[in-house]
Amino acid sequence: MKKELPKGYEPAQVEQKWFDVWEQRGDFHADETSAKPHYSIVIPPPNVTGVLHMGHALNNTLQDILCRWKRMTGHEVLWMPGTDHAGIATQNVVEKQLAADGKDRHDLGRDEFVQRVWQWREESGGQIINQLKRLGASCDWQRERFTMDEGLSKAVREVFVRLYEDGLIYRANRLINWCPRCHTALSDLEVEHEDKQGNLWHLRYPVKDSEQVLVVATTRPETMLGDTAVAVNPEDERYRELIGKTVLLPLVDREIPIIADDYVDMEFGSGAVKITPAHDFNDFEIGKRHELENINVLDESGVINENGGPYHGQERYQARKNVVADLDAKGLLEKVDDYSNAVGECYRCKTIIEPYMSKQWYVSVGPLAKEAIKAVEGGDTKIVPAQWEKTYYEWMYNIQDWCISRQIWWGHRIPAWYCDDCEAITVAMDDATSCKKCGSSNIRQETDVLDTWFSSALWPFSTMGWPERTETLQKFYPTSCLVTGFDILFFWVARMMMMGLKFMEQVPFKEVYIHALVRDAHGQKMSKSKGNVIDPLTIVDEYGADAFRYTLCAFAAMGRDIKLSTERIGGYRNFVNKLWNASRFALMNLEDFDPSAESLADFELSLADQWILDRFAKTAAEANQALADYKFNDVASTLYSFTWHEFCDWYVELSKQDLYGDDANARRRAQTVLYTVLEGLLRLLHPVLPFVTEEIWQALPGERPCISIMQADYPTGGIATIDPAAVDRMELLMEVIRAIRNIRGELDVPPGKRIAVALDAKSAASVTAINTGQAYIKSLARVEELQVAVGLEHPKQASTQVAGDVEVLIPLAGLINVAEEELRLNKEIAKVEKDVGFFNKKLSNEKFVANAPPQVLEKDRGKLAAAEEKLTILRQSLDKILALKP
């Protein structure tokens, strides 16, 4: 498959082509009967309504890097994909469609509405799956699951029934968070708190049989319609006389007691608080303590109900205005302050929630949390970075029972039946037809569905076929790793821990890697309303999936948010192109090369060969370590600098001598090394850059050992025996080349001009090294004539630079401006003087010499000696230059 690669890398067709091949061939499929060690990850299932955003892109790129890496290191990899039915979010989408036709879900009825949602899902749900594929996600797509699948629904029901039977699921009438728009209860986690600028109204409540008024402050004056007490602190001298008396609640003319409770903060406002047990969580607790009545004044849409007297039928904020106006008219409004406080909003529709009395289903999470805490403490599950463990514990220790019922239609309907004859509840695996207690068939099923997060809590085992004891579960559970953002640590990770331990009796994952959130270039959270959203697919179109993946990998440093800028992505696009062009260079020079006919061991490797092979070995080792440690940014930077600054900048240039020269053996040797390093480099890069590496790898000469690069072995270290002394010699040569280039650059010697260079080496070893590598110097530093010897006679007028123990001399002879050379030398001397001063000071410190470890001391002494020698040479050169001046 020899072919000419285009001059610039064009990602679009390459990506599409390879993804189709991989998927159709089943390259991502996990085999549960494989004897290889397993590695498994379950995808955090995106909402079926979701469109790919930066968070998904980061999350899935990291998972894909891990999966591809593990696949190449001999593991049987299962990356389990799927989507979440996203109860409220999905129901909202379909309700919006209905609203466009002037209908609501009640016009359709429950069955038809649910049918309609399924239909929506068939037609337009799950587009995010195709978007993930565009990123190159190597999930086992044949196994794609959906939380409302038959199998997963069965798991949900099994879990519900067993928790109920164990007494861990119960019903209770409590205050819950209610979304007046979605018409459903929400768990505490589903409420987002946002600071809002509002008011604090100070209301006057007349004390009965007295001229006195009690002033109470509130941010929600309309709730006064449901007040059932006024509370003061028992220690508060101001009100001691009033405790036990009553006030006459204005507007509704209800008599309510003045009570004493420690909860009341004497410092806040007037020190007297209105108590509305049915509409405030704190008040609810106080109400319980004092056996106060709960008067609910709202209906499920946030409209004042019949308990609100004259305000009946008014929407809550309209009622607020009216209540305030009416109180003001009666002289009962003391004052209004500006006040900002945290307001709870529905996480799905941003409507301000109301604390609302209602009967809901709960999971008693205490016993489950206990196990989940133990599992992390005992190290069965490791959280990376470890700082998140603290957050995890904090939440687990303070966990509240989980409200799992939702008053919507899209979701897993709670498998409980109420008997109209005896009022017993029947909870069963199979749909009940009669009451378990009295046998009556006069029963009806609970209309509520379960919280979406209930089913996702089971994801790691439900997707593998639980409650059956499947082969998949046996092979791949517990999963190896979970990759997720910290925003769903509680929603999802904590609950998977609880459910996994309860039902599988094993942790759901051995490690949890928590990555950062992606923000815009200024650190702002990306949101539609701010208009700062960068669409991942647009990025993929513009820069290619590989470049985008590399960017995310490079940004994914632990413990910090990611500020994404398109400039950076452009930089990695250039990187991919660089790799592409280096490969083009290689392919052009490997046309007559047959890798199966050559072996590295057959050649006497050049200095450059040994150097690059040494660097490759170290790079491979570093990459593996960084991947094992989830240090994705280290992976990216290690591979970047090897590819660009070592392989391209140096080795490719160095190899040209041999590739273009007359020595056929040298050419074959260089071809072998070039091929070997490039081929290995492609494998090293493949987890991050799957598309471009496959494309190039397949274009390399010779036969491939396997059908796709993704099945090839991941390099872990050396591929040839290297003489460390050869590597040192190469590095000296490179230093000499840099020294010559420095002079050329600083003194504006035209790049095309070939010059003469004299090298005065201080050791025979250096002379040998330079003689061996003189072709490199001539080529890379554009040198015409090269002289080298120990104690070489210096040209009369020369520009000087020092490289190791080699004095680099470029004869001035009309080339160089004396004044500029003086300037350059002075600059260099100043630098080295600073070094000498630094080390002198350090080494003359007796305490340092007495206390520092010997290696440090020795190293510093060596550095001082080198710097001093360099300084001497430079000063001598300066003297010579000055002597030239008129």
Add this chain to the structure above:
RNA sequence: GGGCGGUUAGCUCAGCGGGAGAGCAUUCGCCUCACACGCGAAGGGUCACUGGUUCGAUCCCAGUACCGCCCA
């Protein structure tokens, strides 16, 4: 109110006990036969502040200031 994180080159960020790093941006020189999405060279930082530990602190500890996030 409780907790966590951040403050390093103009910008975005690595590093986290032994002479300050990268990418982008900047300056200079180059269309050198893989690549101008490129090549070579260069400039640029009291590592927020104040103390402490140490022979030695950007790095460890304490405090201050300012940003950001999570939970109530």
